Amino acid sequence: MKRRRFISFVFVLILCFGMSGCGKEKKTTAPNKFQSDYMEVWGGTTVEEGDFRVINGLLYYIDFETMEGIPICNKPNCRHISWKEDRNTKCDAANIDISTVFPYEGKLYGFRSLSDGGSELVVSDLDGGDWKSKGMFITAEEIFQGGVVVGNQMFFLKDVVVRPEDHITEMRTDTVMCVLNFDTMELKELRREKGVFSIQFLGGTKDYQIYSVQEDNGIKCYQFDYDEEESKEISLKNRTQSVVKADETGFYYNSGIDYPKEVYKHDLETSENEICISEEEAKAAFGKEYLQLIIWDVREDGILFHLVDEKEGDVFWKESKSGEIKRLYLEENLPKKNSRLNSFMFGTEDGIGFSYLQSLDSDNIEWYGYISWEDLLAGKNNIKTLVETKFTGGGKPLDEEGNVIGE
Numbered sequence: 001m002k003r004r005r006f007i008s009f010v011f012v013l014i015l016c017f018g019m020s021g022c023g024k025e026k027k028t029t030a031p032n033k034f035q036s037d038y039m040e041v042w043g044g045t046t047v048e049e050g051d052f053r054v055i056n057g058l059l060y061y062i063d064f065e066t067m068e069g070i071p072i073c074n075k076p077n078c079r080h081i082s083w084k085e086d087r088n089t090k091c092d093a094a095n096i097d098i099s100t101v102f103p104y105e106g107k108l109y110g111f112r113s114l115s116d117g118g119s120e121l122v123v124s125d126l127d128g129g130d131w132k133s134k135g136m137f138i139t140a141e142e143i144f145q146g147g148v149v150v151g152n153q154m155f156f157l158k159d160v161v162v163r164p165e166d167h168i169t170e171m172r173t174d175t176v177m178c179v180l181n182f183d184t185m186e187l188k189e190l191r192r193e194k195g196v197f198s199i200q201f202l203g204g205t206k207d208y209q210i211y212s213v214q215e216d217n218g219i220k221c222y223q224f225d226y227d228e229e230e231s232k233e234i235s236l237k238n239r240t241q242s243v244v245k246a247d248e249t250g251f252y253y254n255s256g257i258d259y260p261k262e263v264y265k266h267d268l269e270t271s272e273n274e275i276c277i278s279e280e281e282a283k284a285a286f287g288k289e290y291l292q293l294i295i296w297d298v299r300e301d302g303i304l305f306h307l308v309d310e311k312e313g314d315v316f317w318k319e320s321k322s323g324e325i326k327r328l329y330l331e332e333n334l335p336k337k338n339s340r341l342n343s344f345m346f347g348t349e350d351g352i353g354f355s356y357l358q359s360l361d362s363d364n365i366e367w368y369g370y371i372s373w374e375d376l377l378a379g380k381n382n383i384k385t386l387v388e389t390k391f392t393g394g395g396k397p398l399d400e401e402g403n404v405i406g407e
Helices: 009-018 279-286 373-378
Strands: 038-040 050-055 058-063 068-071 098-104 107-113 119-124 132-138 142-150 153-162 172-181 187-194 199-204 208-215 218-225 230-234 250-255 262-267 273-277 292-299 302-308 313-319 325-327 339-347 351-359 364-372 384-387
Touching (some): 058 384, 132 142, 250 292, 302 339
């Protein structure tokens, strides 16, 4: 099987802009086609039309219309070679220092790590060419942990090393919640707590963010209003790692003591927490004890979730109408041998994107797949490759069949 020939990113832009006046009317203008009212900007950034992320050392856009992974580069006849393949590569998508990309105001924004530490906000045309700096927002002794873009601002978390002036008190690390204005580059601190990851964003909407704080008397959860820049404590069950399907009425979240093991729905008006998937019924579906439950997606007709233990895992579907839970055997049907599901990437009306890890003797390979809802719920082994992986996690090159070269 030969590697696919990637179509030009500019061709995708032309298609999107050309269709903006057809079919269902949208308020978004062509230059801001990829703009979203709410974008989570750690790992990949998902918008209505697609997903932006760094894969294999290249900047990619995954087009939801075609489910093709397209390097963000418009150089004629470019082979889209990463720096791992050729350190002299001229591909616009091969940017070794940029870790996160997302669309904003008709441009492409990103975070670029600097050689002496810290990160700066950079901006380019949507085709990934001509990157320019807008200024630093992370210093050399700080680490970006994740954030969300709402309007013209980014609310984000960073871990900050604090060195006492007296040289006697021990050095510590704080987690700080900040807001950065993209237009003025004004940076403001909103909250600070002692300890690495002491504040964690869980998920939200364009109006609010749910976050947790590790305080002296345990973990507490808060609802943060972006406009007012105010937080109010909310009552959730036990430890929460993620919030999904949030809207103005409430949200779903996972919950547990040490690790999340159940799913609840929180009603913002009544502050009630309704259990959706109990540990007992999840254990019965898995057939044994499990380490944790990870929510992948919530739809009107059911909840998709991932159960894992130390040796195996799989995705399960709880149907809303009947309450029945069934195992979907996605992990068992992965295209590569000795593979385990790794992480959920995105969900659309038609299907889901995910990554999985193939274990080698002393290495691993991360693969990226897509499967339609129809095939997933029917248990069909019809997984499409989103992006061809060219290297193992340890940097060894792969041939066209996905085998390690020289072994």
